[in-house]
Amino acid sequence: xxxxxxxxxxxxxxxxxxxxxxxxxxxxxxxxxxxxxxxxxxxxxxxxxxxxxxxxxxxxx
Numbered sequence: 001x002x003x004x005x006x007x008x009x010x011x012x013x014x015x016x017x018x019x020x021x022x023x024x025x026x027x028x029x030x031x032x033x034x035x036x037x038x039x040x041x042x043x044x045x046x047x048x049x050x051x052x053x054x055x056x057x058x059x060x061x
Contacts, residue, residue, distance in 0.1 A: 003009035010018075 013021075
């Protein structure tokens with residue numbers, strides 16, 4: 001957020017903003033886990049496409 005002094009930052013945010021940050025950090029791990037699963041799924045799909053293309057080029061498909 002651009003603050004080197006966390007205490008100063010805390011004096012300038014509202015209670016609602018602090019609650020929003022707390023809520024975000026509570027679900028952050030879930031968000032990152034879902035993103036990682038999605039990335040792995042997409043990579044597996046891409047690898048499967050590449051294997052199929054390789055097999056097709058070699059006439060094994």
